[in-house]
Amino acid sequence: MAHLVVPGSWHNVTSGRVRSDLAAGNLRELLDAFVREHPDAGYRLTSPSGDLLRYHIFFVDGEQVGRTTPPDQVPLAPGSTVEIVPPLSGG
């Protein structure tokens, strides 16, 4: 299982939950699993054509994922923590 932390501002499309434990071997699988669990959050991750939105930043165990790295090429270890950080954070 990987540990996913989504932005607090997504609480209204995640039933108030910003942390999830999901089975995934890479970042793409994790994001797909998250959207299956929270379908209303899908538009915050992907464009209408299904492409991953380019402006979020992803951190895996504290390391930033390169903007051009395909998410299916970002392996996750059991217990990995993935953070999705929007480009603007705060109140």
Add this chain to the structure above:
Amino acid sequence: MLLAVLPQSLYAHEALTAFGTAARGGVEAEESVFVPGAAFPLGSPEWVLQWLERQGQPLPTPWFRDETPQTLVAVAPFVIDRHPVTVGQYAAFAEATGYRTVAERRGWSLVYGLDYWEEADGASWRRPAGVDTGYEPPPDHPAVHIAAEDAEAYAAWAGRRLPTEAEWELAARGPGYRLWPWGDGWCGERANTTELRLGDEVRSVAEWRAWWREATRARGPIPLTTPVGLFSPRGDSPFGVADMAGNVYEWTASPSRLYGPSPGCDASLLSVMGRYRVIRGGSWMSLRFQARTSERLHGDPTGWACFATGFRCAGDP
């Protein structure tokens, strides 16, 4: 007609503390304001968080916890632009240098679409709503779609720099605390925030989205900026600095960090500390609670920009 009730004193007031105008980088710069140095507590006193809890405002209080605890800072005397950098000023810079912003080089920037942020093709300070609407911003509106490096490039050309967040807050409220630049009493006719169009009643995020969806359907995602200084002098800070509440989010030079231990601060805020850059002032998209003098946002400094991000410059006297 909404604008009919707005202040008529465009650029009318005489600055009490004006530092004067000067030609910088080939442009007759807007007035700068001299701010005496001061030691003051940066951030919000605890009562502000309690006050926010009581307001019924739609955002969770932990999102504002990065404003506490207050921390004593000493700021040397500085000058700061009375207004955010305008489209006309940025155009002069671009013409003189050939500079192209991150958004222009990348070919898209962010606008808020019908439901969420969207990558709008061709959006930049020249075309804030993207290429599809044909909207061109008036020269006296603040420049938007400005990434941190775009702001710094302009400032360097103008012989200036971005203000630190401590300078920004001092310029916005003075050394004594106040919620908004003019005082602790909200007045929706003193700032370009959501209240200017929807009124002062607390609105939910869902209600904001519904309103914006209607506006966007009718005319596209055109940012609702106003001419800089439109709300002067009634909306000015104690130093006569304008547009410190609303209109555009403003980049600062300060990396995001906590002022001190802040139990209860939202986890997604903690994750940007040390990574992002502090943004101040709220924007036309904000509710009044997000346009307070001590309110902080944190922006990705590696090229992020949207149709509500701008900046102003500061300098040493």
